[in-house]
Amino acid sequence: MVSFSVLATAVLAVVPCAFTAPNGLTTLINHETVGKQLQARQGGYYSFWSEGGGSFNCNQQGGGKYTCNWSGQKGGGFVAGTGFKPGGSRAVKYSGTYDAKGPGYLALYGWTRNPLIEYYIIESYDILAPGEPWTKKGNFTFEEGTYELYTSQRVNKPSIEGTRTFTQFWSVRTEKRVGGTITTSKHYDAWSKAGMRLGGHDYMILCTEGFSNGTLLPSGTSSITVS
Numbered sequence: 001m002v003s004f005s006v007l008a009t010a011v012l013a014v015v016p017c018a019f020t021a022p023n024g025l026t027t028l029i030n031h032e033t034v035g036k037q038l039q040a041r042q043g044g045y046y047s048f049w050s051e052g053g054g055s056f057n058c059n060q061q062g063g064g065k066y067t068c069n070w071s072g073q074k075g076g077g078f079v080a081g082t083g084f085k086p087g088g089s090r091a092v093k094y095s096g097t098y099d100a101k102g103p104g105y106l107a108l109y110g111w112t113r114n115p116l117i118e119y120y121i122i123e124s125y126d127i128l129a130p131g132e133p134w135t136k137k138g139n140f141t142f143e144e145g146t147y148e149l150y151t152s153q154r155v156n157k158p159s160i161e162g163t164r165t166f167t168q169f170w171s172v173r174t175e176k177r178v179g180g181t182i183t184t185s186k187h188y189d190a191w192s193k194a195g196m197r198l199g200g201h202d203y204m205i206l207c208t209e210g211f212s213n214g215t216l217l218p219s220g221t222s223s224i225t226v227s
């Protein structure tokens with residue numbers, strides 16, 4: 001998640017809040033709580049959280065499918081998706097549609113603990129506009145495609161363990177696609193070779209994320225099924 005300033009109480013409603021600049025964030029969202037609430041209610045691992053102003057409508061449809069439509073305001077953002085808990089080595093097959101404008105990603109998104117790492121395997125996007133500078137760590141090509149690798153650092157930012165300082169790992173596909181198979185272990189291996197060490201897997205989802213980077217606003221629709 002790129003910037004989080006606010007709360008997680010009402011997941012299915014967008015809660016208005018004061019805009020906090022992306023790099024001056026204060027309170028945290030407990031994504032884990034959000035995921036669990038929805039998991040208990042609807043079955044399957046589903047996570048959806050949002051912050052700030054905008055209209056973010058995401059719904060779990062069952063059978064690994066979710067749909068979103070969104071139109072963000074300055075300071076607003078969201079991440080939603082279906083997937084697995086725990087995450088880890090899997091061939092994640094997904095299909096659907098993703099039509100986005102502005103900053104955001106369609107990505108396989110996950111967390112590990114010890115060390116605390118937030119990671120993305122980005123399949124498609126309109127504008128990347130990362131919140132922190134990315135350090136390039138190389139690239140790798142295998143039968144599923146070519147991905148460029150990056151890391152970035154988040155300092156005192158919300159995480160699944162509360163406000164923490166942690167590293168983000170990124171695989172960014174050079175040829176965007178919407179649909180296919182992501183063999184996560186290939187990315188984990190490539191990251192390991194680049195000195196990017198993961199911890200123990202928490203959840204991972206095939207997410208739709210949209211956020212405002214302070215200038216540009218996100219909007220779009222997605223309908224994604226993970227099998």
Ligand SMILES: *[C@@H]1O[C@H](CO)[C@@H](O)[C@H](O)[C@H]1NC(C)=O
Pocket residue numbers: 057058059068069221
């Ligand atoms: C966006 O999602 C909401 C809630 O699911 C729905 O009522 C609305 O029709 C959707 N709008 C578009 C443009 O898809």
Ligand SMILES: *[C@@H]1O[C@H](CO)[C@@H](O)[C@H](O)[C@H]1NC(C)=O
Pocket residue numbers: 138139146148174
């Ligand atoms: C991948 O890395 C090689 C070696 O550093 C470089 O020549 C090539 O341009 C890179 N390709 C991409 C797509 O980044």
Ligand SMILES: *[C@@H]1O[C@H](CO)[C@@H](O)[C@H](O)[C@H]1NC(C)=O
Pocket residue numbers: 127129213214215216
């Ligand atoms: C948002 O992203 C755009 C495109 O990368 C960039 O031109 C703009 O400066 C960014 N805004 C901020 C506040 O970083």
